[in-house]
Every structure is written in structure tokens, then in C-alpha cells.
Amino acid sequence: MKEIEIIPEREGQVQRKGNVSAPMACNKKSAAGSVSQRACVFCGSRVVLYPISDALHVVHGPIGCAAYTWDIRGSLSSGQQLHRNSFSTDLREMDVIYGGEKKLLLALRQLIARYKPKAAFIYSTCIVGVIGDDVEAVCRTMTAEAGIPVIPVHSEGFKGTKKDGYRAACEAVATLLGTGSTEDVKPHSVNILGDFNLAGETWIIKKYYERMGIQVVTCITGDAKIEDIRRAHGAKLNLVQCSGSMTHLAKMMEEKYGIPFKRVSYFGIEDMSAALYDTAKFFSNDPTIMQRAQDLVREEVGNIYPQLQAYREELQGKKAAIYVGGSFKAFSLVRALRLIGMQTAVVGSQTGGPDDYKQLAEICDEGTIIVDDSNPLELAKFVLEKDVDLFIGGVKERPIAYKLGVAFCDHNHERKEPLAGFVGMLNFAKEVYSSVMSPVWNFVPRRQPGRAHTGMPSAQEKSVSLEEKTP
């Protein structure tokens, strides 16, 4: 096979630890003609706001953008399930020519009357950005008419990257802050920012804090109700997970309401414990909180440790490639893998910043490939070069791994098993183990040199190997 090349424009976005001259050239638009694993601004906004379950999410544009984001995430809700629908203005040719405002307005009237949501988010897609619909004005009108917040989300796909979508989502959420009562908010209280309650993960984390005696006011946006968001400004501390998506909101809240924030991660024992301890330290005026945090960690780790050890013995020395959306998650994964004896040979993200990549390089082993905004060809090249045993990524990376006969762990928004918290670490180990140790890899070409295409040996090959064995 001919060597897979790295597009020249992308050379600054691939590094090898131990051989790095300049900082990572990230935060770039993807090169034209590459098959990026990234989505668009709209995608960024949509994933962040998606879990708000009692709001109407209306995608203003042609049908695709809405259809592809229908019920695609595993974000659970304890109440309404409105978010699991896909509402679209489904613009047609005439709307594109004469403007889509009228259709949007009508759609909102009908949908609000039917579903009685607590708020509505209106996402602008690419086309809306060029036909110049005044979405703001429609939203203002509908807010007045329907008596609920109707919030425009400026998420035209081409106006930046997924990160800009996160930002637009934060700004949409910010319009709700400060509008609810904070009466019952306790002095030891936090908001969880950037957890989306995939497979119920928010609930797991929330319980930990409650066991420590800390009130969780709101999670933005995992299992969030509009009412909760309205009073989030009452909390004393913001805990920001998934740094890429929510730092902007945390900063806004710091500025406006004086709420400090901490970056945390809930993946892996080390990061999970650190998150709890950091929070306890913040509320140091009540030493019992730290005491309870320590008890909790001891108990939880004690519960899972023996099983983790067993996995570790089996997985020791195996190599992994990581390619995820946010770089902060990548840190946690490198550490979590190390905990189960595995080494990270390739690590990358869609949206990391220069500092993130520097930090990544610090925690990785020599020779690790670090990459920003990669594509299928590159990822395949790295996987083969490093001969990894496991790939951690999302649904778009899965077929690359499988096609090459490499084990895979889904660490993206579609996962159906909780991977956060202590119990999540165990689930993670279990999932890695059950993929890496599967006997099916015995049959894939990669592990059967000389049998490039078919797993079964041909008749001729068989007779040869028999002869070889006869002394």
C-alpha cells in the first residue's frame, strides 16, 4: 500500500512527544478536502443544549441538520422527554427565496401551543445565515406572545468551529440565569457544568456531592430543567467538566455573579477523587466535608479496586489510541488507561487548545503521537504504525478501528453505559477488557500475517503449513 500522507496544511497539527519544536497549531479551520471528524458550530450548540428536557429545541433550516441530531445522545431525563424529539422548520425552496421568518413564527406558535414547553431554543443553521432571517426578532415576538423565553442560538454551521457553537450555547443559557429564586440554595452548594447525564452519569456524581453534604443546585445541562437553570446563579462554586464546552459560561458567571469555578474531570479514580477533594477544599470552613469526601473515596475505591486489579493483570502492556472531542477528557483517559496497565500511543482531540496539547505531552510517554483535528486516513496510519490494541473514540472512529481489526471503546455522547465516577471507572475497565480480550481478533488479517484478505486459510496455504510441521 502506498504510504498515507499528511496533508501539508496539517503538518503543524501532528506531533510526536520528544520531538517537538513549535506549539500545536490547533484552533484552525479544517483543511478543505479533508475528511474531518469534526462537525460544525450548530453541532457544538446542539450537543450542549440537547439535554435540557423541558425545552423545545427547534432547528431552523432545511431538514438534514435536525434529522441527524434526532435522539442521538444518551442524555437521560428524570422528567419530560421533549428533548428527544427533533423539531425543524424544514425550509423549502420558497422559504429560502422569500425568507423563513414566517414559517419559523408559525412553527413556534404551533409547537408551543401543542407541547407547552418551559422555554424554546431556536438554532440557526448555515442557510439561515445566508438568507438573513431575523431570528432574533421572531424570538422576541414569540417571547412576548407565548410568555416563555424563546432564545435564539447563533449556530450557523460555517461561522467558526464546534467551539464557537459551545460558546453560542453558553450565551443562550446565560440569558436564563438570574431569573429564578435562590431562596432554598444552601451555603455549601455547587453547579455541575459540562456534564450531560449520559447514561445517568450526572446522577452518579450528584450523589457523591450530596453524600459530602454539598447541595447540587443545577447541572448544566445534564437532566436540567429550565427552572433549575434560572436559579443556578445562587450556587457558591461552579465545577466545570468538559472544559471545551462550558468554560465560557463559567467565566460569564464569575464575572456577573462572582461565582468562582474549578476545572474537574469525573473519569478515572485519580481525577474523580481530585474533583471531590478540590470541592471539599473550597468549602474548608466545614472540615466535615473533607472528612466525608475522604470516607467516600476510601469506600468507593475499596469497592472497585480488587476488580480493577484483576483487569489490570490481563491488560498490562497493551497499547491504546485515543481520539475524542475535548482534550480534557483525553487527559483523564490517559490516566485511566494507565491505571489498568495500558499505555497511550496515540492521543488527539477535535478541539483542544495549545495549552491542552502541551499538558497532554507532559503526561504522555516518549514517542506518543499527539494530534489535533485528525481524519480517518491519518488515524488509520497512526493505529497501524503504533500497532495499538485498543481505540477509544466516537461512532465515526469505530469503523476505522474495526476495519483494521482493533478493539474499540465508545467514549462519546452515544454511550449507554456510565463511564464517570468510581463505578464508571469499573465500567470503563470492563468495556475495555471485553473488547481487547475478545477472541475475534485472532481471525483478523492484522493478527494473521500473510493472509491479507480472508480470515480462513486457503486450501493451498493449509497444505503448506501441514508440510512444514511434519518433521
Added chain:
Amino acid sequence: MSTLSSQTVSACASCNSFDCDPSTCSARQPVEEIVETAPFAASTEGITAATRNACKLCTPLGACLAFRGVEGAIPLLHGSQGCSTYIRRYLISHFREPIDIASSNFTEDSAVFGGSSNFKTAVKNLRRQYEPELIAVATTCLSETIGEDMKRLFHEYYAENWEEGHPHMVHVSTASYRGTHIDGFHNAVRALVETLAVSGPRTRRVNLLPGMVSTADLQHLKEILADFGLPYTLLPDYSESLDGETWAEYEKLPSGGTPMKAIAETGSAQLSIEFGHTIAGTKTAGQFLEEKFCVPCRSLGLPIGIGETDAFLETLGTASGRTVPAKYRQERGRLVDSLVDGHKYVFGKRAIVYGEEDLVAGLCAFLCEIGVEPVLCASGGESGRLEEAIKTAHPAPLRKSMAKMEIRGGVDFAEIGEDAERLKPDFLIGNSKGYKIAKKLNVPLIRCGFPIHDRIGGHRLLHLGYRGAQRLYDEIVNALLEAKQEGSEIGYSYL
């Protein structure tokens, strides 16, 4: 072609001027006025202005899928990045294969000044990375709306970059506000023959244009064509490229697909066979070949069920001068035998059928053949020919069953769900997106078509031919038996 392409980049929609900023245009109707004039829909009667849980996908998805069925082709979406990523993700979740679709990655500048430089860079990067034989371009809503003139872009590009051995390029216009994924699919196939077919002395070749079917269906069609001893062009053919073996090394472009040469030869074939009653008479690839190269086009329904498969095999018989091979006569015989064995279990059962229009027409005809009553035939497609297609697919003695049938084009899953509550079907048949409706009604869902996102092997489901009918029949009967078994306390182990 695009009615918008006469406009230059970013002409204002209200005043049609090129230098106007649409958001501040004075000719624009103020939103306050729109509020006054838009009818108030306070009642919950019908949601007319919004699509809720669409029963269709966007046009470029169909085009990309079709292009993936051409050997050595790489699809390139001219527009912004999100579309290609979403479409890939959606296709990958069904096929479980790598599906590379490139994008020219529009920025704000490209949206204002046009994407010409993005396009050129994209082609260069694709050539370097993938070494394709064909670069298959589809224009998304965005590039269509700003009126990108692809003919001119191709021209400009070639003028600067043409060289011996340069990959071919083909373009299909796929604005999603015109049509659905099925239109994108058919238009892409048409674009392929328009660009690549050449005339030549008439051959025995048959062009088979099957439309959007599964990889198992494509395999089966190839087997049938070979058994009739016919040289053929099956276009597109993603049976291998989207259902292949595990690789030893990464293949930039998966093997398989209709060879470019075979597409060229469609112009000299003796006959084109095109599946799909709803596309009959429209501007399809088959029509084009007929008009341009005088290759007669025979339009048939998807060969689902006995009647439609008979018609297909008869057509092949005529084209090949052979009788239907014994293998298929036996398959038909065994199918009929099994219909007899199971007829009581399915007779009078009520079904809701949904999906692409031609698939619905085919399934509906098959259900009528076995005594099931399709109470609702629904599609997100808006060709306006669904009813006609269903009628055509029905042999005269079965037309009676059409009387009680509701046929609805242009609907979404919310509407199908509302109808389902009223119609109380015994089962649903269609893609996996109807699962929630089936779950709510507590009835079985027979998965078929596209997409199947909640089961493995969705692309390997066979629908076509007697064999496909056999598989569908067994599955329907067994699902009904299981529902009966599960719904009873007695614990029958003998049904």
C-alpha cells in the same frame, strides 16, 4: 438546475440586489408585520409549519451513498463541514463501515465570496490523499443558496490543473430544500451517466439501476443477472464497498463499486431497467440514457414480493432470451409453499408501512399478497406519486385491499405516531426510527430499509427477489407468533 443559481453570491432575498445586507434590507417585510399576518394556530389541530421527527433525510446523504457505490470514487460535499460529518455518522451507524466523505469546509468568507478557492484546495488535497478515479461533488444547501456555479468552477479548475490521468469529476445539485435523500440518490446516478456514459455499438449489456437498496439486495441482483447470463452494469453497487472484509492495511478507498468503464458502457446497452414506480417518467438516469443514446428504459417497481419479482425476472428473460432459471422457479415454489403454511397467522393483520416511497409501494404490494392489510402507507417523500405507485405495484385482484388503506406522503414520525394510535395496527414495518411508536403501542416492528441503527447487520437485510420475500415473510410471521406467545400467560410452546 437550481432556480437560485441565476443569483450571484449572497443576493438579498427581499430585494434581489447583490450589494444588500439581507438582515437590514429595507424591502424586507418587518417581522411585526409577519406576526400580524401569520394565522394563529392555538389549537392543536395539525402542526403544519414544522417537521417533527422527520421520516426523510437530506438530499446529499442519498447522493453520497450512491457515489460510494462507484469504484475509486470519493464524494466531496461542497459546503460546510457539519453536513458531511453528520451524514457520515448517520451512514456509518447503519453500515458499520468506514465511509469517507470529504467537505470543502466553507468558512464565513466562502459563504460571502463563494467557495471557489475552497473547492480547488479540496480537489488537490483529495487527489493527494486518496488518489481517486472520480471526485463526485454534491452541493449542499449552503453552496446552492449562495448560487455556486459548479460548471464554471469545474471549468476554471480544469483550465488551471488539467493533466493526463486527472480523475474525472461529476457534480450533482443537492439542495435539501428541494426533495429528500431519495432524490439525491437518483439525481447522483443520473449525474454519473450524464458525465460518464458514452455511445458505442449496441451490446447485450443490461443497465440495472436499482435505487437505494441494501448491500444484500445488490449482491442478490448481481447473482440473478449472472444467472441469466447477461453482461450488466449495476449502478450504483456498494455491495462490497459498504460490506467488505476486515483489512490488513487501511484502504484509502474501499474495493468494490461499479467500475468507471461499466458506467461508460451504459450508453451502448440494449436496455436499462430502473426500479421505482415513483420515479418513472421523471428525469432519471434511465430516461437520460434513452433520450441521449436510445437505450430503452424499462421502469419496474422494486422487486419485493411475488408479482413484482415475476415482472423483473420476465424482463430479464426477454432481454437474455432465456427462460427463468430453475433455481428461481424453485425459490418461488418454496415461497408459495411457505405462504400456504403460514397464511392463517397473518391474514387480516393490520400493518403500518413507512419509509421511502418506492420501498413502501413494494412492501405494501407484498403485504397485500400475503393477506395483511396495510392500514397506513406513509412516507416523508413528497413526489406526489405514492398512491399511483402503490396502485401500479398492485396486481388487479388485490386492488380491493386498497380501499381501506390510508396513503400519506410528506409526513413525519410524529404524524405517523398519531395515526398509529387511531389505527391500532398489529405491527409496523419500516426502518428503525419507528421503534418508539411500536414500543408505545406494544406491537412488533419489522425492521427493513434504511436506517437500521438499533440492530447489527441492517445493511445485510435482503428485501428483493423471492428470497427476500421469503425472509420478510418468515420474519413477519415469527414476529406475530412471538407477540402472541409473549402476550399470553399460557406459555404455548406449540403454535
